[in-house]
Amino acid sequence: MRPIAIIDDDIAVRDALTLLFETRSWPAIAFDSAESFLAEAGPADFSCMVLDVRMTGMSGLELFNKIKTAEYLPPVIFLTGHGDVAMAVAAVKEGATDFLEKPCDNRVLVSKIQAYLEQDEALRGEWEARQSLSDQLDALTPREREVLRELLAGKLNKQIADALAISIKTVEVHRARIYTKLHVRSAVELAALLKDVPLSAISGKEPSAH
Numbered sequence: 001m002r003p004i005a006i007i008d009d010d011i012a013v014r015d016a017l018t019l020l021f022e023t024r025s026w027p028a029i030a031f032d033s034a035e036s037f038l039a040e041a042g043p044a045d046f047s048c049m050v051l052d053v054r055m056t057g058m059s060g061l062e063l064f065n066k067i068k069t070a071e072y073l074p075p076v077i078f079l080t081g082h083g084d085v086a087m088a089v090a091a092v093k094e095g096a097t098d099f100l101e102k103p104c105d106n107r108v109l110v111s112k113i114q115a116y117l118e119q120d121e122a123l124r125g126e127w128e129a130r131q132s133l134s135d136q137l138d139a140l141t142p143r144e145r146e147v148l149r150e151l152l153a154g155k156l157n158k159q160i161a162d163a164l165a166i167s168i169k170t171v172e173v174h175r176a177r178i179y180t181k182l183h184v185r186s187a188v189e190l191a192a193l194l195k196d197v198p199l200s201a202i203s204g205k206e207p208s209a210h
Contacts, residue, residue, distance in 0.1 A: 001026070003029045003045075004028045004049070005041065005051075006030040007031045007063065008031075011032070013052070024113075033055060043074060047074055049077070065094075075116035077116065078091055079102055079104065080101055081101070085101065144177060145203065150163055151190060152191065
């Protein structure tokens with residue numbers, strides 16, 4: 001598993017959380033400021049983030065606002081003093097996962113972290129699958145993209161050849177390459193793979209002359 005990020009300017013909190021997580025065999029990396037986190041890492045590097053609301057320099061909320069639109073954001077738990085609860089609640093509405101008031105009960109924190117690590121594993125798997133599919137689509141040539149759009153429209157090879165003014169043999173070649181690049185073996189598998197992909201994601205540049 002990826003480590004848990006601890007971002008807090010209080011060394012006592014950082015050390016206590018690191019030790020707590022180590023007793024559960026959860027690797028953790030501690031940062032003493034939001035700035036040091038941004039300089040050294042990114043959200044996708046971690047399976048969970050434990051983030052203090054108030055810190056010297058950039059606050060936890062400011063950091064969250066910077067990373068919340070990242071390609072992948074793991075579960076984020078805010079640690080907050082009593083006076084910062086309203087801010088933490090607002091952060092949850094903006095996409096943070098949870099918040100706990102300091103001092104928090106270790107048993108509650110461990111229970112929540114365990115649940116969020118499992119959540120991260122599921123969500124990360126889905127994200128990585130989407131990333132892999134995106135990379136596979138990027139590997140298609142412009143002409144292969146055209147043939148793919150016709151295939152998804154349910155057209156037969158001859159219909160595709162007529163629509164694109166190419167030979168049936170050329171359609172067959174492109175079709176085989178598409179299946180290879182997308183790791184499918186049939187039109188049924190192809191349709192299932194791309195059922196949630198918008199047509200705009202398949203669109204490419206003007207086709208080459210082949």
